[in-house]
Amino acid sequence: VFVIFIVIMIIAVIASVNSNPEPTTQNQKVSKATIDSIVSLVRHDKLFEIKDVYYNEKDSSFNIAFTNKGNVIKDGNYSPKYFDNTYHLDSFPCFEGIYLFAYQKGKSLKNGDYKNYLTCESKRAYRILQIFKGKYCYGNKCLPLIDYLKKDMNDPSSYESDRLWITWAYDSSFNVTNTFRAKNAFGAKVLNKCSAVIDIHGNVSDFSLEK
Numbered sequence: 001v002f003v004i005f006i007v008i009m010i011i012a013v014i015a016s017v018n019s020n021p022e023p024t025t026q027n028q029k030v031s032k033a034t035i036d037s038i039v040s041l042v043r044h045d046k047l048f049e050i051k052d053v054y055y056n057e058k059d060s061s062f063n064i065a066f067t068n069k070g071n072v073i074k075d076g077n078y079s080p081k082y083f084d085n086t087y088h089l090d091s092f093p094c095f096e097g098i099y100l101f102a103y104q105k106g107k108s109l110k111n112g113d114y115k116n117y118l119t120c121e122s123k124r125a126y127r128i129l130q131i132f133k134g135k136y137c138y139g140n141k142c143l144p145l146i147d148y149l150k151k152d153m154n155d156p157s158s159y160e161s162d163r164l165w166i167t168w169a170y171d172s173s174f175n176v177t178n179t180f181r182a183k184n185a186f187g188a189k190v191l192n193k194c195s196a197v198i199d200i201h202g203n204v205s206d207f208s209l210e211k
Contacts, residue, residue, distance in 0.1 A: 080121035097122030
């Protein structure tokens with residue numbers, strides 16, 4: 001009976017090992033081949049004229065540079081969701097985000113020549129955005145922007161936020177736009193608009209004010 005028990009245990013261990021194999025080099029090759037296959041499919045997309053596609057292993061981003069073929073794509077009529085849905089990119093955990101760029105001759109996605117994208121859908125950006133909002137924003141106000149703005153206001157105490165927009169800019173920085181009301185030099189409260197790029201540390205750059 002004891003011998004039979006030992007035999008059964010050995011069979012159970014072997015079955016367990018076979019049912020949970022460790023990742024192999026072959027699995028890794030298949031994964032790379034799958035990414036290469038998706039890159040090829042996107043490059044030959046029928047709606048967009050794709051000029052450059054690059055999967056960046058460092059930040060797991062899927063980058064696409066395209067042109068407006070035959071003026072089919074109207075201004076703003078593009079979305080990462082199109083590529084996400086068409087090629088099921090969301091089913092691959094290796095893709096942290098999809099970035100779309102307007103193609104420029106002589107520039108390369110792989111070499112990092114593109115700095116400003118048209119639009120993106122980024123899981124990483126969303127996570128960082130939540131951290132950014134938690135540190136600096138409440139309601140329709142962004143503290144670093146308000147502090148920077150009030151340095152040159154006629155009456156800082158009259159500031160009253162109207163609306164706030166925050167979009168991903170690059171790396172860990174965001175485009176922040178705020179419409180607000182404040183008293184001008186004549187004491188009248190008027191609607192103004194300001195915008196800036198603010199990073200995750202609260203540093204403000206590229207500030208502009210419209211009156």
